[in-house]
Amino acid sequence: MKGSWPSLLNVLGVSGSVSESARSACEHRSSPPVLPLDSEPPPRLIVDAPVPGPLARSLAVIGYRTENLHIAPVFGPNALNVSPRIGHIHVTVDDLPWHWVDASGQPLIIKGLPPGPHKVLIELANANHVVYEGHVVEFVIPKAAQKSAV
16 A cells, blocks of 8 residues: 555645655555454554645545554454454544445545535444444535535
8 A cells, every 4th residue: 555645645636745644544554463353452543634735626535544453345243253353434424314334445535525614424343333433534625615626
């Protein structure tokens, strides 16, 4: 995955250097060690603030990474016995009554949000959709984004 975050930002048209906080979740990925399940430390979710530039185009790019859990598109009760742990994230936008599941491990890209304040709940879940922890990211899509998004 190293090198993919700056490339993604170039594709999205974000110029300049990537801030250290934008790099923290996406460029520090590593393969987790294999440990017996009962001795693995608890999973953690680390979420960055949205990349500022794309917000002006109604585009939220949110990087994240996990510790002690590998993001993978594997689901069901048998997957709970795998070491290192595997799971995915649940994403809820603006307290809507529904969410979607992402098992790509790539930064979240949410397009077409209207101008104004927004919040995105990102939850780390196991292969059976049981949530370990969640983080809320709040940001504002500027009013000028409505004109440039058309």
